[in-house]
Amino acid sequence: xxxxxxxxxxxxxxxxxxxxxxxxxxxxxxxxxxxxxxxxxxxxxxxxxxxxxxxxxxxxxxxxxxxxxxxxxxxxxxxxxxxxxxxxxxxxxxxxxxxxxxxxxxxxxxx
Amino acid sequence: xxxxxxxxxxxxxxxxxxxxxxxxxxxxxxxxxxxxxxxxxxxxxxxxxxxxxxxxxxxxxxxxxxxxxxxxxxxxxxxxxxxxxxxxxxxxxxxxxxxxxxxxxxxxxxx
Numbered sequence: 001x002x003x004x005x006x007x008x009x010x011x012x013x014x015x016x017x018x019x020x021x022x023x024x025x026x027x028x029x030x031x032x033x034x035x036x037x038x039x040x041x042x043x044x045x046x047x048x049x050x051x052x053x054x055x056x057x058x059x060x061x062x063x064x065x066x067x068x069x070x071x072x073x074x075x076x077x078x079x080x081x082x083x084x085x086x087x088x089x090x091x092x093x094x095x096x097x098x099x100x101x102x103x104x105x106x107x108x109x110x111x
Numbered sequence: 112x113x114x115x116x117x118x119x120x121x122x123x124x125x126x127x128x129x130x131x132x133x134x135x136x137x138x139x140x141x142x143x144x145x146x147x148x149x150x151x152x153x154x155x156x157x158x159x160x161x162x163x164x165x166x167x168x169x170x171x172x173x174x175x176x177x178x179x180x181x182x183x184x185x186x187x188x189x190x191x192x193x194x195x196x197x198x199x200x201x202x203x204x205x206x207x208x209x210x211x212x213x214x215x216x217x218x219x220x221x222x
Contacts, residue, residue: 033209039151042214043199058209090153092210097141097203100210102153 006091006103021076021106023091032074035090081110117216130187132216134200141203145185148197192222
């Protein structure tokens with residue numbers, strides 16, 4: 001069983017609201033990732049981190065931001081949500097060159 | 112841009128048949144990984160093959176890697192209805208790149 005957790009599992013919010021999607025892992029992994037995935041579509045890397053105080057933007061431009069103050073915690077924040085942000089957000093972690101462990105995802109709907 | 116691309120995008124077979132999915136990628140890699148995703152869930156790691164390996168087996172799964180052609184294939188033998196899912200390849204680049212995914216193959220196994 002993967003020890004990586006995402007909350008909330010589902011979220012419906014209004015346009016303009018600020019939200020934070022939580023992701024925590026207890027495996028001590030240095031690498032963490034956020035992916036955005038529309039239903040049935042490919043995964044797009046939006047943010048990643050090599051370790052504490054390291055954050056990088058991924059291939060897909062995103063209006064979200066991330067922080068990595070602790071190894072186990074990698075939250076993603078949207079300052080002002082819009083309907084175009086409606087999607088599934090997947091968090092993952094891995095050791096340096098090994099398999100990635102994924103959380104169950106947060107399905108976000110912005111109305 | 113996506114590093115990996117899967118082919119075919121969708122595959123429908125009868126239970127008991129074999130399923131073959133292909134993945135092509137663009138740049139040098141440390142390893143290539145295959146993942147499975149059930150609808151609306153996170154991804155689950157299936158198998159990892161390193162750049163100096165040519166073939167790997169795990170149960171009913173067989174993965175091949177051809178670094179000269181920058182391609183990999185996943186074979187699922189004696190498929191079952193429970194194998195119905197999306198399958199993604201992902202590459203871990205040798206320049207410290209993050210794990211990047213292809214578009215996936217949606218497999219349906221009919222009972």
